[in-house]
Structure formats: C-alpha cells, structure tokens
Amino acid sequence: MFPFKRRAKTVAALDIGASSVKYVRLDRKADGYALAAAGIREVPIESIVSKEIKDRDSVIFSVQGLLDQCDPRTTDVVVSVAGHGVITDKFEIDKKSGAEAEQAILFEAEQRSPFDVDDVSMDYHVIHTDDDARKMEVLLVAARREYVLEYLNLLEDSGLHTPLIDTDAFAVLNSYEINYDIDPERVTALVNIGFDTTNVVFLKDGRFHSTRDVSAGGRVIYEVIQREFRLNQEMTMKVIRGELEASVDQDMLKATIMSAADELLTGLELAFSYFRTLAKTDSVDWIVLSGGGALIPYLPECVQTKLNVPIEIANPLRNIEYDPELFGDLQPEKIAPLLAVGVGLAAREV
Numbered sequence: 001m002f003p004f005k006r007r008a009k010t011v012a013a014l015d016i017g018a019s020s021v022k023y024v025r026l027d028r029k030a031d032g033y034a035l036a037a038a039g040i041r042e043v044p045i046e047s048i049v050s051k052e053i054k055d056r057d058s059v060i061f062s063v064q065g066l067l068d069q070c071d072p073r074t075t076d077v078v079v080s081v082a083g084h085g086v087i088t089d090k091f092e093i094d095k096k097s098g099a100e101a102e103q104a105i106l107f108e109a110e111q112r113s114p115f116d117v118d119d120v121s122m123d124y125h126v127i128h129t130d131d132d133a134r135k136m137e138v139l140l141v142a143a144r145r146e147y148v149l150e151y152l153n154l155l156e157d158s159g160l161h162t163p164l165i166d167t168d169a170f171a172v173l174n175s176y177e178i179n180y181d182i183d184p185e186r187v188t189a190l191v192n193i194g195f196d197t198t199n200v201v202f203l204k205d206g207r208f209h210s211t212r213d214v215s216a217g218g219r220v221i222y223e224v225i226q227r228e229f230r231l232n233q234e235m236t237m238k239v240i241r242g243e244l245e246a247s248v249d250q251d252m253l254k255a256t257i258m259s260a261a262d263e264l265l266t267g268l269e270l271a272f273s274y275f276r277t278l279a280k281t282d283s284v285d286w287i288v289l290s291g292g293g294a295l296i297p298y299l300p301e302c303v304q305t306k307l308n309v310p311i312e313i314a315n316p317l318r319n320i321e322y323d324p325e326l327f328g329d330l331q332p333e334k335i336a337p338l339l340a341v342g343v344g345l346a347a348r349e350v
Helices: 056-070 096-110 145-157 167-181 219-229 233-240 248-261 262-280 299-308 332-346
Strands: 013-015 022-029 032-042 077-080 086-094 120-130 133-145 166-168 188-193 196-203 207-214 286-290 311-312
Touching: 013 096, 013 145, 013 262, 013 332, 022 056, 022 196, 022 207, 032 056, 032 332, 077 262, 077 311, 077 332, 086 207, 096 120, 096 286, 120 145, 120 207, 133 145, 133 166, 133 299, 133 332, 145 166, 145 332, 166 167, 167 188, 167 196, 167 207, 167 332, 188 262, 196 262, 207 262, 219 233, 219 248, 219 262, 233 262, 248 299, 248 311, 262 286, 286 299, 299 311
Parallel strands: 013 077, 077 166, 188 286, 286 311
Antiparallel strands: 013 022, 022 032, 086 133, 120 133, 188 196, 196 207
C-alpha cells in the first residue's frame, strides 16, 4: 500500500508478528503461484507488543536467523503493519481523475484521519466507480509515519530493503482472493487472529466492504495458559498450537481457553455488530479463520458459538503448488493458517 521508488527483482514476504516472524517467497507461474521458500521463527514474547517493537536486537536476531535458515540470499521483502498506528476508511466522492481526484481524496483524508496529515504515510485505491451516478468509492489507508519508519529502520539494520509496506488486513484479503472464489451472494468475514491484534475484513456483494481491528488476540490466552499450567514460553507455545494434546488435561485446557478468550470474543462481537449496522444487513454467513488463533485448540469453536456463524479454517496454500519434501520438518500444510499474511504479501505486484 505504501510503495517506495526502489524496485525489487525478487520480492518475498516477512510477516513480523508479536510471537513469531514468518517468511514466504512465491514463484509466479502462468497459472498461479508456487511456494519457493517458507519458514517461521519464534521471538521472545515481550519483543513486540501491539506491533510496537520493544526489543529491536531480539527481533533483528530472529529475522536474520530465519532468513539464514530458509532463504539466505534474500535482500528485498514486503512487510505489513496493523493496530492502532494504522487506519483504514472508505468514502464516496464525486467522480474525478488525475490531480483533481488526488486533491479531493487528500481533503477527505484530512477530515477523517485522527492523525495530523503531515505525520502519516497514506495511500488510496478507487474500489468502485458508478458512472451513472458520477460517484466513486475510495479506500484510504494511513499509518503514522514514525510507525512506518520504525519498521524501515528495523529492516535496514537486518540487512533488508522493502519496496512496499502493506497492512495485515489487506494481505489476508489478497491471500483469500488467490485461494477462494468470492461468492457475491454470501457475506463473508475474514478473521485473522494474531497475538496482539485481530484483523477482520468483511466482504459483501462479492467485494471488499470494510475492515476492523480488534485490540486482542492470542496473548491473553498464552499468558493464562502459562500461568495455570506453569510452563515456559516454548512449552506454552506448543500447547496453544495444539502440539501437546496427550500431555495436557484437555478439559482444563478448554475451560482455560474459553475463559481467557472473553476479551477477544467480545471485541469480535462488537466488530460484527458494527458491520451489520454499517452494511444494513442482518447477518454474516461465513467466517474464514486464519492466524495463530486458528490453531489454538477450542478457540475456533468458541468463536463460532459466540458469533453464531459457521467457520472454515483458512488454507492460504490451497491454490499454491509446493513440494512438501523441500521444507523438511516445517510441514507447511500444518501451519498454513499462520501464513495467510505472508502469502498475501508475497503475491503483491511490486
């Protein structure tokens, strides 16, 4: 969304999350994409909080270690931002073009942004034009400039460059569009549960409608499980990825997760209620769940019960070719929901 003049020959994706960094590189083919490289590496839990980098050295060490492990020649990566430093808005203006359109959009941005327009990086996209009514629908994305620079400086210190910065929400949308057919008759919510932030993208009438960020994710669940079961970070992460089913009392784990997820579920409920009001619709027909939260035992069924909407676990590798033997112990199919942002970023045209 925020392009830079430097052009990359080969671009991969680096999804810098609060509990792990994920790397994805796709090869473009005539009929789609092939997964050329992928990897994941955990970061210390307090290194990144709500997308703000608290321990740069730890994050840089994790990024460099991940790239050394799975694609050491990479120098160009696409990254994304999310959370309270980013806003998205959709509005309608009279149909215009060229400099006149940019001036009108900038005026609207100044009225709508909670930040000073001089302190943000902005981009926009015309998502629908009504020629009969002479109107056009514009999607605006803005991020605090200091927030963007923080990530640019981190990449530079990691020996990397970026030709483009996207947002988590639109990367998830891009990943969905690559792998699924959008049904114009069905209202769909793409819910990407991260460690600190949950992105929700709503699709209506076969196209993007709106997005909301919920300031809650897997962190509270992680902290409660760690405390209740007295585990270190490594073991706790294995529990919330469902890797220690035989070693943990499942009834106790389910009760713990249901209790710890209350803030997240309430945030999602509010986001869905706001959407239904905004879109003038009675219901959401389908949820596609991605991110680390999609792998937390019992959490998908908690979301489905709370929102009373059927759920499908996202597979961002559904239409992407790959040879499982190339990835050793990684097993991309098992961690696929974690790669939704990475796949969406790696498929961007730069």
